[in-house]
Amino acid sequence: MARFPTGRTAFVVIHGIGEQNPFDTLDGFGRGLLELFDRQGINYRLAHKLKRHPGEGWTESFLRVSPKTRGKSAIDIHEVYWAYLTENQISTAEISRWLEDTLAGVKTFFNENQQLIREYEQADQVEQLQKLNNKLRWGARLYPPVSAALQLLDPLSRLTGGWGEAALKWLGDKASPYLTGYLGDVAIYTTTDRKSKFFNLRQRILRDSLAMLKTVLADPEIDRVVLCGHSLGSVIAYDTLNRLQIEASLPDAEELPLDKIKGLITFGSPLDKIAFFFRQHAGKEQWLRGQILGQLHSFKSKPLCFNDPPVTLDDPVKHVFADLPWVNYWDRQDPVSGRLNLYRIDPEDNVELKLGKPWGVAHVAYWEHVPMYADFAGRFLGMG
Template sequence: MSRIRERVSSKSLACVNRLCEDLSMVRKRQAVVLIHGIGEQRPMDTLRSFVSGLGFKTYHSRPDRLSDSLELRRYTIPGTTRRPVTDCYELYWSHHFGRGKLLPTLGWAVRLLCRPRLWYHQGSLRNTIFAVLACGLVTAVFLGWLASLAMGRLTSTDIAGFVWVSIALLVLLVTAIFCSFITGRVAQAARYLVPHPANLPGRNAIRADGLKLLRRLHEDDRYERIILVGHSLGSVIGLDLLRLAWDELRQANPPKEFAQPEAEAMDRLIAQQPTMSGDLDIAAFQQAQYRLWKENRHVGVEWRISDFVTLGSPLTHASLLLDTRKVKLQQRMEEGEYPCCPPLPDPETIFLNKLCTSTNGEQRSVKVGMTHAPFGPTRWTNLYFPVRFALLGDPVGGPVASEFGPGVRDVPVRPSVSEARSRRYQMLMKSHSKYWVVEPGYPSSDRAVRKAQDQKTRTKDAHTMLLDALAL
C-alpha cells in the first residue's frame, strides 16, 4: 500500500508541477515589434495586415501605452499552454521623413548606378536595373521615332534631333509616371541611408523612437522575450536599433550567481569559424545562440531580444548602400561599428570579464558581451523572394549572409497564395509586400504537398517559415 501511495503521490506531484509550468508559461508575455518599410505608410496599416496574416483565429486590439504616438495600438494574441500571450507593436517612423524631393533622390540613384560594385558584384539587382533601363530606353526610342515622324524630322541628316527628342521623352516619361513613387518611397530610403547633414534630424528621430520603445519593453517585467521584425527599409532601421540598444542592455544589472558555460561554448564555436565566408551549421549555431540568450537572462543581463527577423531586406545590398567614399562597410565591421553574425572575435573572444556588484554588495566576475556582439545571443533569420529572369520576384531583398556572416539564416520563400496569383505578384513586382499575405487554403495542410512544392520551386512557404522564424 505504501508503494502504491508513493507512486500515486509522485504522479500527482508531477502533474501539479507540469500544471504550474503551463500556468507560468501562460502568465509570461512576449512582444513582437514590427518596423514597416518605405512608402507613405499610415499608422497601424502594416501591423494590422501583419497580425491578420499570421493566421491566429483570435486577437484583440488594445491601447499602446508604451508609445508616445496617440495613433498607435497593440494587438494581443491570447496565450495557450504552449504559447505565451503575445503583444504586437508597430514602430511607426514614416512621419519623420514624409515626401522627399525629386532631384536629390534622382541624384542619389544616379550615384548608385555609377558605382562599379553595382555592375560587378550585385548580380540580381544589376540585372533588374539593366532590364528596367532597357525597357525604358526602347519605349523612349519608339516614342521619339513617332514624334520625329510626326514632325517630319526623321531623316538621315537629323539623327541628333532624334536622339535629343528620345532623351527628353525618356526624362518626361520617368518624371510623369514615377515622380510620386520616387518622392514618396525611394526618397525615404535615400534620406535614411545617406548620413548627409540634412538627413540627420530624421534619422536620429527614428532611432530615438525605436530605442525608447525597446527600453520601455525591457523595463516592463511582464515581457520575457522580444522579437524584432523589419520589413524592407525597416530591416536597416532594426539593425541600427539592435546595435545601439545592445550597448545599453548587454551588462548584468545586478549580476546573479550562475555559471556561464554557454558563453565559453560560443567563444569556442566562433574560434572555429576563421572567416565570414566559411561554412557554418546554421541550425546548431542558432541553438547555441538561444542557449546563450537564456543563460544571459539567468546571469542578470536585461537583453530580451532573442530574434531578429528580416523580410525583403535591402541589407543584401549593404556593401552598395552603406559604403561611403571614404569608408567601406567591411572596415566599419572590423572596427565594431556594424555587427557581424557570428560576431568577429577581438582577438580571440567576444566576451569581457567584468567585476559587477550584486544586490548584497558582493563583487562577481561576469562574462559580458562586447559592444559589437549583439548576434551572440540574438538569432537572425532572413526571408526573401528569389529573383528570376531579372524582373520576377523581389529585387529589393535577397540573401544577407554574404554581407553579414554565415550565422544569418537565409530562407528563400514563395508567397502563400495560388500559383496564378503568385505569378501575377511576381510579374508586377508586387511580391515585396506579400511576405505575410495568406490566401484561404494556403499553405496546404498536407506536408507531402508542401514538400513537393519545396523541391519543385527550391523555396519554402513564406507563411510557414515566418511562423517558424518568430517561434511564438
C-alpha cells in the first residue's frame, strides 16, 4: 500500500475552451487524482474548504485531500474559472473576421520565415501546422454560409410552415456552441491588439489567474505549488508564469516566495500553434521590436526569429523560472495538442499518451486518464 504524499502541495488548475461551469475543473482533476489514490490503496479524507480573497473581494471554494490518519500533509486543488468572462462576448461576424485575419497573418508569417520552417521541420511541427491551417481555411469557407443560413431563419420559417425554423434552430443549437464557445474563446484570448474590445477581457483572465497563483503562494502552510493547464488553459498558465517572471524583474517587485513553484503541467496544449498563429511577430526589418517581443515572451521559449540584429538589446527580464520542471502531455488523436517543440522542454518531458479515444474526442479525455496522474504524481509528489 502506497503512502500519502508528504508535505503541503497546491495544484492550481486552469480549464480550457468551450462551455464550462464552476467547479467542473475541480471535479475533473480531483476525481482523476483520487482514482489514482484508490488504485494505489491510499486512504484519504476529503474536505471542501473556503478562502477569502480580500484583494479581489470574493470567497473561493477549493478541495483539500489529506491522509485518513490526519497529520500535516495535504493536497489542495484550486481552479481558475474564467469561462464566464468570455460567454456571449463575441459575435459570429467577429469570429469570421478573426478567422480571415488569422489566416492572412499565417500565410505572411510562413512566407517570411523559411529558416524557421527548416529549423523545426525535423520535429514534424510544420506539417502539423500546415494541416491545421488547411482545416481553418475550410472552416472559414464553411462559416459564412452557416451564418447566412441562420440569418434566414425567420423568412424561411414563414415559407416552410415552421419546419424550416425547427431545422435551422437545430443547426444553430449545434453550431453555435462550437463557433462562439470554442473559436470565440480562442479569438478573445489571443487578441494582442490593445485597441480591440477583447484585449481587456484577455487581461482580466490573465489578471485573475495571476491573482489566484499569488494568493496560493502567500499561504505560509503551502510547501510547493504546481500550475496546471488544459487546452487554452495551458496558454493562460504559460502567460501567467511569463507575467510573473516579468513582474519579478521590476525594481519594486513584490516579495513572493517564487521558489515554492515546483512545476508546470500542460495537457492538450496548443502552445506551439498559438506561438505560430497568434503571437505578435516582428517584420524582417524590425530588429528592435523583434528583440523586445522575444524578451517579453521569454519563459522557456525558443527563438522565433533567426536574423542576427545589428545590436543586441540588454535583457531586463530575470529568468527566475529557467529551470522550472515542465511536463507536457499530448495524444495523436487530439488535434489541439502536440509536442511542444518551440519551448525548452526535455524530450522525455513531452509525454505522448494513448488515451484510446477517437480523433477530436481525445482532447477532453485527459481528465480521466489515470496514467497521466500517476506520471506527474511521481514527478511532483514523490509517488513512485
